[in-house]
Amino acid sequence: MITCFIRYEIAPYRVDAFEHYARTWGQAIPRCGADLIGYFAPQEGSATTAYGVYSVADLAAYEAYRARLRDDPLGRENYDFAKRERIITREDRIFLRLASAPHAPLVQA
16 A cells, blocks of 8 residues: 655635535545545645645556546546635645554554
């Protein structure tokens, strides 16, 4: 399993538009075959940094997922929305694998 971390630099004062973008991916990404962990919008600190995080089995699964997402009507519409609204000024992706497992059970206080 690999996890894709997308770091977005978003336009100032466009958090609401980014949240719309994120909610749309919340529907399209799982439907196209990736395990969406979530999209994260600015809350405190930087007002222009946001993240998207999802997992796929391997790079071959990532390529297949990206092809499905490109052909998905909701996916295409969301790409167009972000471009039209000029929400994203920069986007960087990195693929990481989990190195800390197995984790201890979570202690509920």
